[in-house]
Amino acid sequence: MQNRDIVVVAVSTGGLAALEVLLGDLDPGLRASVFVAMHVDGYRSVLPSLLQNRTRWQVQHAEDGQPFAPGVVYIAPPDRHMILQHDATVLTRGPKENFTRPAADPLFRSAAVHYGPRVVGIVLTGRLDDGSAGLKSVHACGGFAIVQDPEDSVAQDMPANAIAAVPTAQVLPLQQIGNAMAKAINTAVAPRAAGSGPSETLRTESRMTETGQSSAAVLERIGRQVGLTCPECGGAIWRVDTGVPVRYRCHTGHAFSSASLNAAQAEQVDDAIWSAARLLRERILLASEEIATGGATADATGRLRASVAQWEAAYQQLRSLAATTDGPLAKTDIA
Structure with a gap:
């Protein structure tokens, strides 16, 4: 028997405040390491210093190849996936997952594959569904799943989608998750039984992240x-x-859920519509200039006027279409 000692956390929009609550009263004597994947993309992150003022745990950015220790919170640095293997944190600039790097799914998958029942997976506030597939992997490998109550979240998407992926997950308000996490850490679990390891798909996807191939x-x-x-x-x-x-x-x-793929397609459609509208508007302006300067013959001017009327109608249709399609989601930030 052994205690759960690997805690992986997924969080995005509203994440700073959520992590402050989660870590604020957590006993640093707990024999566990905490690993956080928060969507900061390529921006400079001061998250460790912000959290260090709110917790008695040591908080730091993870380093490549660094052996991890209990009582420490490791934050995935900007523009790097953080994965776990051989009792160390490994950083990689591999392909983005769910259109972000760092992403939660690679972290959760690696923890599930290498540590099985020793893992506690936690999904907190955020948009879309990064962490859902990862939490499912943790659960499938015998780990313990906790999800923030969507009604208690700044952004409900990540918690709601995590619950859909793992219906048996423990769903709690943020204020109660720290205690639930401590209880899970202090609960002894049996080691992974021989022959009950991760599925081929899970092992394969984990290798993809580890090797970048x-x-x-x-x-x-x-x-x-x-x-x-x-x-x-x-x-x-x-x-x-x-x-x-x-x-x-x-x-x-590159890997993505249907939700994140749909959001990316919506953004591309939105961009394409407005690009087409801009080009039409420029054709209208150019033709209008030619008509106004009288540089064309009477027949050509008549054809230009007819074209301008058609282009103006098409332009208005595009503007109407842009107003009724799903536009891109707002960019998430670290707070």
């Missing part, structure tokens, strides 16, 4: 190709057969 042949083993292209690189996409949440991977390694 992917291929069509590998993806054929864990999914099926669909008629979509990757918004990140334009490559072919495979649907990974893991149930809810529905997920996709391209052959270069």
Whole structure:
């Protein structure tokens, strides 16, 4: 028997305040290490120093190849995925997952694969569904799942989607999660039984993150190709057969859920509509200038006037379409 000693946390919008509450009264004597993936992308992060003033735990950015120790909170640094293997934190600039780096799913997957029942997975406030597939992996490998109550969250998407992925997860208000986490850490669990390791799909995806390597042949083993292209690189996409949440991977390694893929497509459609509207407006202005200067023949001027009327109608249609389509989600921030 052994205690759970690996805690992985996914958080995004509203994350600073949520982490302050989670870590604020946590006993630093707990024999566990905490690993946090928060969506900060490539921006400079001062999250460790902000949190250090709110907790008795040591808080620091993770370092590549650094052995981890109990009583320490490791924060994934900007523009790096943080994964766990051989009792050390490993940082990689591998392909983005759910259009972000760092992402929670790679962290959760690596913890599940390497530490199984020793893992406590926690999903807090945030948009879209990063962490849902990762929490499902933790649960599948015998770990303990905790989710912030969506009604108690600044952004409900991540908690709600995590609950859909792991219906048996313990759902609690933020103020109660610290105590639940401590209780889970102090509960002894049996080691992973022989032959009950992670699935081939989970092992394969974990290796993809660890090595940064992917291929069509590998993806054929864990999914099926669909008629979509990757918004990140334009490559072919495979649907990974893991149930809810529905997920996709391209052959270069980018991974995303249907929710994050839909959000990216909505942003691209929005950009395309406004780009087309701008080009139409410029054609209208150019034709109007030519008509006003009298540089064209009477027949040509008549044709230009007819074209301007058509372009103006199309321009108004595009503006109307832009107002009725799902526009891009607002960028998330670290607070």
